[in-house]
Amino acid sequence: MRFLALFIIFLLFPWESGFSQISNARRSGYDFMSRETRAMQDDDGANPGTLGVLDGEALWKKKEGAAEKACADCHGDATKSMKGVAARYPAVAPDKKSPVNIEQRINACRVDHQRAEPLPYESRDLLALTAYVGQQSRGMPITISGNDQTKRFVEAGREAFMRRQGQINLSCKQCHDDNPGKHLAGSVIPQAHPTGYPIYRLEWQSLGSLQRRLRNCLSGMRTEVPELGSPELVELELYLMWRARGMKVETPAVRP
Amino acid sequence: MQDAIGKVVGGAVINKGKVTLELPQLVENGNTVSMTVKVDSPMTQDSYVKAIHVFTEKNPQPNVVSFHLGPRSGRATVATRIRLADSQTVTAIAQMSDGTFWSQNVDVVVTLAACLEVI
Amino acid sequence: MARAIIRMPAQAKRGEIIEIRTLASHPMETGFRRTERGATIPRDIITHFVCTYNGTEIFSAELYPAIAANPFITFPTVATESGTIEFRWSGDNGYAVTESLKITVV
Numbered sequence: 001m002r003f004l005a006l007f008i009i010f011l012l013f014p015w016e017s018g019f020s021q022i023s024n025a026r027r028s029g030y031d032f033m034s035r036e037t038r039a040m041q042d043d044d045g046a047n048p049g050t051l052g053v054l055d056g057e058a059l060w061k062k063k064e065g066a067a068e069k070a071c072a073d074c075h076g077d078a079t080k081s082m083k084g085v086a087a088r089y090p091a092v093a094p095d096k097k098s099p100v101n102i103e104q105r106i107n108a109c110r111v112d113h114q115r116a117e118p119l120p121y122e123s124r125d126l127l128a129l130t131a132y133v134g135q136q137s138r139g140m141p142i143t144i145s146g147n148d149q150t151k152r153f154v155e156a157g158r159e160a161f162m163r164r165q166g167q168i169n170l171s172c173k174q175c176h177d178d179n180p181g182k183h184l185a186g187s188v189i190p191q192a193h194p195t196g197y198p199i200y201r202l203e204w205q206s207l208g209s210l211q212r213r214l215r216n217c218l219s220g221m222r223t224e225v226p227e228l229g230s231p232e233l234v235e236l237e238l239y240l241m242w243r244a245r246g247m248k249v250e251t252p253a254v255r256p
Numbered sequence: 257m258q259d260a261i262g263k264v265v266g267g268a269v270i271n272k273g274k275v276t277l278e279l280p281q282l283v284e285n286g287n288t289v290s291m292t293v294k295v296d297s298p299m300t301q302d303s304y305v306k307a308i309h310v311f312t313e314k315n316p317q318p319n320v321v322s323f324h325l326g327p328r329s330g331r332a333t334v335a336t337r338i339r340l341a342d343s344q345t346v347t348a349i350a351q352m353s354d355g356t357f358w359s360q361n362v363d364v365v366v367t368l369a370a371c372l373e374v375i
Numbered sequence: 376m377a378r379a380i381i382r383m384p385a386q387a388k389r390g391e392i393i394e395i396r397t398l399a400s401h402p403m404e405t406g407f408r409r410t411e412r413g414a415t416i417p418r419d420i421i422t423h424f425v426c427t428y429n430g431t432e433i434f435s436a437e438l439y440p441a442i443a444a445n446p447f448i449t450f451p452t453v454a455t456e457s458g459t460i461e462f463r464w465s466g467d468n469g470y471a472v473t474e475s476l477k478i479t480v481v
Contacts, residue, residue, distance in 0.1 A: 036280055036290040045382035048445040051400045054377030186282075186367025202285035203369045205402070205444035220371020256284040256369075288443040312441060316407045320441040323450070328433045330392030330453040336436075337443040339405070 026247060029190040029255055032181065037202065041254040049131060049200035049252025052124075052207045056132025059125055065116025071129075074113060082136035084143070087249050090238040092149045098231060099153050099238050102130050103209060121228040127207040131198050134251030142195065142249060144242040157239025160232060166223025187256065193244035194237070196253020203256065210237050257311050260318035261349065264309050265357050270349060274358040277310075277348040286340045286366040295332035295350040295358070299325075305332040307351040314344035340366045376400065378472045381462060386479045387454035395426070395434075396449040399464050399472065405440035421446055421466035429458035438466075454480045 030038060044050045060071045060078055075081040089102040100108065106129055107118035119126035146154050161172045175184065176192035183189065197210040204212075211233045218225045226232045261270075278292040295305045304327045310320040323334045332350070340346070343366045349359040382396040399421060406418025418440065426434040433452045446464075461475040 034280060034284045037284055040290070043382075045380055045396050045398060046447060048398065048447070050380055051377045051398065051445060054380070058376070184370040187370040202288040203373075205287050216373045217371055219373060315441050316405075317440055319437075319439040321439060322437040324435045325450075326433065328428070328431075328453050328455070330451045333451060335447075335449045337447045339441045339443050 026193060026244070027180075027191055028193055028195045028247060028250065030196075030250060030253065032188045032190045033254075033256060037254055037256055041196075041250070047200065047252060047254055049198075049207055049254060052128045052131040052198070052200070053135050053252060055124070055128035056130070059129055060132060065110065065114035067113065067115040069114050071109070071114075078132065078136055082133045084137055084140050086130075086134040086251065087137040087140045088143045090144075090234055090241065092153070099150065099234050101211070101234050101237050102133065103211075104229065104234070106130065106133070122209060122212055127198050127209065130209065131207055131252045134198065134249065137249040138251055140249055142241055142245050142247055144238065144245050146242060150238065150242075153235050154239050154242045156232075157235035157237070157242075160236050161239055161243075166218075166221045168222055170221050170223075172217070192240065193247055194240050195244055195247050196250035196255070198251065199253045199255045201255050207252065210240070257313050257318040257347070260311055261309075261347070264322075264351070265349065268355070268357050270357045270359050272359060275308075275348050275350050275360040277346065277360045277362045279346055279362050279364050281364060283340060283364050283366045285369060286342075288337050289340050289364075289366075290335070291338050291346075292333065292335040293323075293348045293350075297332050297350075297352070299327055299329055299331055301327045302353075304329070304353045305350050306353055308332070308334060309349045309351065310338070311347045311349070312338075312340065312344055313346070314342045315339070316341065320346075340364060342366055379462065379464070379474050381474060381476055383460070383476060383478070385477070386481065389454060389456075389480050391454045392451050393454050393478075394449060394451050395460070397424070397447070397462060399424075399446045401444065401446060401464075401466070401470070403438075403440065403442055403444045403446065407440065419467045419470075421464050421470060423463075423465045424448060425463045425465075426450070426452070427461045427463075428452060429456065429460075454478065456480050 040046050063070045086102055090099040092099045103126055110116045111118055164171045175189050180189050180191040194210045198207045200207050211228050214233055215225045274296045276294040283289050293308050297305045305325050308323045311318045312320055320338050325332055345361050345363050347359055347361045349357055351357055378400055380398045384393050387393050401421050404416055404419040408416045420440055421438050424436045434450045457480045459475050459477055464472045
């Protein structure tokens with residue numbers, strides 16, 4: 001009887017308990033990099049992402065838009081007000097229907113409160129702001145929960161992660177869940193935990209967002225690549241952050 | 257690459273030794289490769305490294321960087337990040353105050369990233 | 376916009392060899408890349424870096440397109456006296472950035 005009760009409880013929350021079994025085996029992309037690339041991330045004076053963070057710090061104080069307001073005018077000192085914020089994005093606002101990522105949240109603030117134009121995705125300024133805000137969560141655990149608000153979006157992202165797609169009928173899971181640590185051509189396959197975004201990617205020689213990285217992967221998988229900011233990408237981001245929950249934020253990370 | 261080296265060295269003999277060129281053997285990403293060059297020299301007024309020149313064999317252009325040092329450097333160790341277009345040999349040449357040249361070659365393996373981006 | 380990050384000790388003993396680490400913000404466009412249409416993207420790189428210590432040049436470098444974006448250069452110098460260490464980057468399209476830091480030598 002007790003076994004039946006336990007079994008029913010297990011069925012009710014399959015994705016929660018199934019996940020916790022592999023949580024001890026989770027490793028950041030940092031662990032899969034070479035010694036030299038890790039050294040680049042470890043030292044702020046050697047990390048090219050720091051240049052973006054400094055730009056973001058300057059933008060934080062800059063008055064923008066028809067409202068002539070800076071982020072600092074409402075949010076004050078980012079080192080205090082933004083602590084832990086990036087660690088819980090993507091998130092669903094109480095009055096909104098679907099999740100937004102940190103880039104969309106920043107742009108919403110720009111449009112609604114600064115009365116300025118939204119910054120284009122992957123623009124230098126937006127990357128600088130997300131790097132600056134992200135760094136305020138550095139060292140803190142990612143805190144995405146599968147609650148009533150987010151559960152169905154996390155599920156949608158998980159379904160996308162598990163789905164075989166594209167010309168080579170490949171799923172994200174096949175590389176990142178089933179074969180991390182092995183090689184794809186000359187590159188090591190990481191577990192795909194977005195702990196350090198926006199990252200300074202050596203391949204790009206610049207900062208870039210998680211969505212840029214996802215689109216990079218999807219184009220390599222020879223499948224349809226959604227537009228930046230599309231709901232499918234935000235859901236996938238949300239799933240990946242939920243999958244990485246508890247892991248420490250490393251923004252701005254360096255990756256090969 | 258030989259022409260580029262010739263411009264710097266002239267007709268002088270390039271000796272092997274004194275130079276340690278540190279590069280990863282298997283490069284993680286050819287766009288950004290950490291490189292350190294160390295030259296064995298007392299770095300005094302009488303005997304010092306004047307310059308360190310780095311060349312590549314298969315990049316579109318053979319010159320990578322030229323560092324100029326002097327007795328005020330204290331030691332001859334410099335580091336930077338370079339781009340390598342392909343698996344190839346990288347050469348570091350040290351130009352000494354006494355007019356002699358010393359070098360070391362390193363072979364590196366460079367692969368393309370697994371999934372190239374289509375923007 | 377952040378132009379460069381420089382790391383060096385603010386204080387050193389006379390005669391001590393200190394390490395200076397510089398990281399400049401620059402795309403270092405090689406001049407070898409092409410657009411999707413096949414047009415060459417013009418070269419835009421930092422070509423020179425000079426470091427002076429109370430006005431005397433103590434280190435310099437010529438950079439070529441093979442230097443990675445956001446040039447990172449570390450080099451040593453002997454701490455001889457208190458004063459100002461100046462860093463100058465120059466390159467294509469009139470690029471010119473100067474930064475300086477003070478050092479106290481005891």
